Amino acid sequence: MTEPLSINAPLLLAGLSSGLLNYLLHSSLLLGGAWLIERSARLRPRQASHREALWRLAFFGPVLTAGLATLLSWSPAPTAGPLASPTATSTAIERPALPEPSDAPTATATPPMREPAPMTGAERPTRQAPAAPRAWLQLPPEASAAVAALAAAWALLAGLGLLATGLAWWRLRVQARRLPRLDDDADLHGCLQTLARSAGLPTPPLRLGRAEWPSPLIAPGGAICLPAWALQLPPAQREAVLAHELAHLRRRDPAWRLAAQLLNQLAWLQPLNRLALRRLDALAEQACDAWATARPSDAAREQARRALAESLYRCAQELQQAAHPVRRLQLLSRMAASGRSPLLARIDALMNPAPNPHGDPTMNPKPEPYTALPARELWRKRVLVGGLTLCALALPLLGVGHSQPLDLSRLRDLGHSFEARFGVGSAMGTRIVKNSPSHNLDIRLSGQMRFNEDQTALESLSQGRLLIDERREGWHRRAEFLPGEAGQAPRLIYSLDGKEQTPDAEGQAWLRDRVALAGETIEGSEKRVRSLMAQGGVARVLADIQAPALEDHRRRSRAEALLKQGRHSDSTLQTLIQVSSGIDSDFERRQLLETLIEGQALSPALQAELLNSLNNLSSDFERRQVLESLAPRLSPDTATLQAWVQAAQGMDSDFEKRSAIVELIERQGSLPSLAAALQASLSLDSDFEHRIALEAVAQKLPRQVALDAQAEAALRAYSESARRIDSDFERRIALSALLDAGVHQKTALLGVLDAARSIDSDFERAELLSALAAHLPADAELVARYRQAARGLSEHERGKVEAALDPVMDRLAQAAPAAPATPAQAAPAASAAPAAAISRLKPPSPPRPPAAPSLP
Structure with a gap:
């Protein structure tokens, strides 16, 4: 039968560490080679686009070559002989005898053994080692473990770096969407449209940057964000700034920059990546400057260069005047603002261009006709491209691995x-x-x-x-x-x-x-338990389970095997509960208790003892799992429920505590269990979790009109628990859940009104009272309490509450009893009673102003 393939931790760490070492080796060779080529006067590419391609190949290429090298080196290791015995130690320490287990048979305690005859290396059986990375550069076993630990730490920090970069990108995108658009400036927008058409791009959105962004940038999504000072520049300088940013969009620099930053976070151990990023940024800025200043005539080109240089100088001034450095969230999209961008060098290059500048012809909207390269230049270019291609193809053959499977x-x-x-x-x-x-x-x-x-x-x-x-x-x-x-x-x-x-x-x-x-x-332990039961019954097995110095998983396995043998007495189950308290591992302990709960019928006393044993279970998750397993079988006994409340309140995690409370409510739903759930909810610190628990309770509360003392106590406990919620919003939602569940008895409504009086927010209190008015019967006491809860509201919210109460007042007026009177007095008396009742409920009318004196 084929067993499922599972993850092997040693091999996983071995592959991870080999991949990391391969990347460090390959990236060091490629990045170092790119730096040497650019420094060499004979090998350095003259065109900026070729130098940029060189650095991109050296920066992104090692990811592919290192991955191929790791995959190619992943093959079964050769067979190895048996492990050599360790050398004898000279330590002379008296060794105490190991205690003989009480369940060990007295006869045939060990299998037949004989002294082995001397065996040669060829006679010893060989064993196939697990698959492991095999490479030409192998690490000794002493260094493999250290490299594996380094790889694990690298993976953790790389994951955190990727998460931080993703959050920074998302935050910048959200901030950019909230920026005001600059569509009102017709001249600026017209200039942007003209430049976008010349670049072959759709017109990007133009937004006003934040005050703390001292330089133009391109936000995620392609929006150009200009600072306030850029809007005050002369038209020629504004055109130069827009042309430079459009050049970045035309080259897809934001996408390249995001990919480079993600790789830099992933490969944070490689210091040469910082050098590559600086060179790529500088080459990108040079290429964009070349496109922004491309003009058909020398005079126009000179004016464009001067305008762009002046705008860069103004940007440098703004950066120096900034009170704080540019924030990290701009790392992905800032172009000229980066501390790594040599602004002064760019200004000098624009003001003093080389006699024969080798810009990037692909950035020129009107490139000059193609001219053939000299023979020497063409030969040098072919040698460079061919050499780089051969190096890239040969790098996967150079790998680093472990000399043996990682231990x-x-x-x-x-x-x-x-x-x-x-x-x-x-x-x-x-x-x-x-x-x-x-x-x-x-x-x-x-x-x-x-x-x-x-x-x-x-x-x-x-x-x-x-x-x-x-x-x-x-x-x-x-x-x-x-x-x-x-x-x-x-x-x-x-x-x-x-x-x-x-x-x-x-x-x-x-x-x-x-x-x-x-x-x-x-x-498993079933075979052992059956053998011990045949020797001495359950007592023999219990003694074996309680043997000292026994591993937690073995103790748990033997106890579970005993539980699977059938029903057991309360004394046996009590012993196993006590055994579980001595298990240090919360995981093993939880598994044993779940087997005990699901396989045996526990009396209320045993359930209480099991719940009390959870007080020293440190893991909230494991404790919640035990409580959820016991929830369908929990006894309504008072002592058992009180033990459950103590076990639930002992959890620090509000999420785990709320989950246990909701599970009990859904599995039980009886009034005693609801009372226990409400009592446990008082210990919830999170208002959200508290409200979720109360919403579950509201669905199980009785809806009939006639209530006994236990039901009324549950309704009062609900309102008291809701009163403990600090958030006015969460408290209002919890009280509204009671009304939405159809719990409209007078006791419930009085509890809601009492809890509503403690809501500080006028809006939340008015919303709750307005919703409650739809379920309010024609009861004078409820109406009076309703008005008490509405005291202190603002005039607007008070008007909403009074409007919601009007139908109740009409029903109350119609239901007022008529006093017996003569026919002549019947009509006045009939109208006086409801009028008096209404006058007692409505607030007194403001006094009228005194009448003006009449003229003689």
């Missing part, structure tokens, strides 16, 4: 522990590595193997091996099991401190424990 166990300072499985089909291997400053364990398993009943001995092995290597302070043990001859028991090669010998009692105890670790990793 993560060399990274001891990481204190790392992992289990890796790799391979396809029958070529499956497993490796267990545990590292700490004082303990190193490395177990490698491959081939087909079978263990005895309690998994303390290896019975058969074919087409592979079992290697166990462990170091502790004072001793180093190594055991290697190899296939036996003609179906016999596996052969054992055991060494202590580098000396091969027959294992003594201490060594046999060590072998049983480590073989059991390998067996449980391969086969």
Whole structure:
């Protein structure tokens, strides 16, 4: 059966580190070569476009060549003999005997062993190592681990740099879209249209730059942003500025600059990239200056150069007067403003042009007729292009790799522990590595193997091996099991401190424990648990689970295997809950508790004990997972619910806490569970998470008119929890959710009105009261409380609230009872009662001004 292919951490780091080293090597050669060629008087290309192409090839080319070199070097490594035994150590430390496990059989504790006969190198079985990068320049094993750690750190920092660059680009794009357009200036816009037509481009948007942008720039999206001082320039200088920026758009410099910055962030370890970026920026500015000043006559060309030079000088003045440096978000789009852009050199080149300038003819809108190059110049150009092409083709053949598959166990300072499985089909291997400053364990398993009943001995092995290597302070043990001859028991090669010998009692105890670790990793713990149950029942298994110095995953695996044997008594389950509290790994502990919850029927007392055991579970995620597993089965018992509240409130993460609360509400929905959820919601610090939890509670609250004491208490608890929300918006949404869910009993409405009085925002309070008025019955007490909640509102918001209350007042007037009276008094009395009620509810009318005295 073919096994799924999984990620191999050592090979992944090996490939990553090899790719990084290949890039550093190739980029150093190409960038250094480009610098030497440009410095050489004989090899330097005379045209700026050729020099720019040279630097682009040297800057972007190493990404392709390094990738090809890494892929070409990725092939299976040659077979290797068995690992050499470490040299004997001279340390003389008395080693205490390892404790014999209580469950170890007294007879046949180890597989048949015999002293191995001396074997030559040819007789020892060979093993196929995993695939690893193989290159012509190989690193020694001592340096491989350090390079792998460097590669991991490089990848992390490169990812952060790419994220920062992306955020800066997005921020600049958003800011540019919010800038005012400059369409009102007809002369400026007409000049831009004329220049855009000559460049063969659509007219780009023209916007007024921000005050902190002292120079023109091209924002993401192609908009030209001009500072305020550029609008005050003479027409000739403004035309030169616009022509220069359009030249950047014509050359697609913003896209090239973005790609260069992303690559620079990705390859931040290469210092020569900064040199390449400076040269590319300078060449781009020279090419744009050449296009902006291209004119048919010498006089017009001289005027254009002077205008552009004067605008650059004004830009330099603005940069010097700026109170702070240009912000990093302009890094992608600034052209002339960059600190790397030699403004003074450009001004000098414009004012004092060379007698025979070699500009970029492709930037000239009206290029001169083509003239053939001299024979010597043509020969030099062909040699240069051919040499660069051969170098680029040969670079993938030059790679850097590791001399052997990367061994993560060399990274001891990481204190790392992992289990890796790799391979396809029958070529499956497993490796267990545990590292700490004082303990190193490395177990490698491959081939087909079978263990005895309690998994303390290896019975058969074919087409592979079992290697166990462990170091502790004072001793180093190594055991290697190899296939036996003609179906016999596996052969054992055991060494202590580098000396091969027959294992003594201490060594046999060590072998049983480590073989059991390998067996449980391969086969699971069910086989061992069944064997122990046959020997001594559940008590024997519990004693084995509680053995001291047992790894967390083995303890969890044995406990899960016991739970799968069927239903167990409360005392057994209580013991397993106590066992889970002693597991240090939150992940292993959570897995055991989930198996316990899903596979066994827990009494309310056991549920409470399990919940109380979560108080020392540090991971909020793992605790939330346990609470969600228990939610469908949670007992309504008061003590159990109180334990659940304490477990939920003990989480620091509001997200995890809210998720656990919502899961309980959706799975249960009973009034006791809703009361527990509301009590737990009081500990939520995030107003958003608090509101989400209350919205879930609102969907489960009772909607019938007749309520018992428990239901009324839940409604009051809801309004009290909503009152604890600090945000007026979130509080209003939480209270409105109660109304939208159809919970319109008088107790609920009174709670909403009481909570609404604490909303400071007039708008939010008026919105809530207006929505509540649609569900308000003709009840004088509710109307009075409604008016109390509306006190202090602004005149505008008070008018909205009064308008929403008018239909309620009409219904209240119609429902007012009529007092018994004579027919003559019936009509006045009938109208007096509602009028009196209304007069008590409406605010008193303002006093009328005194009447003017009448004239005689």
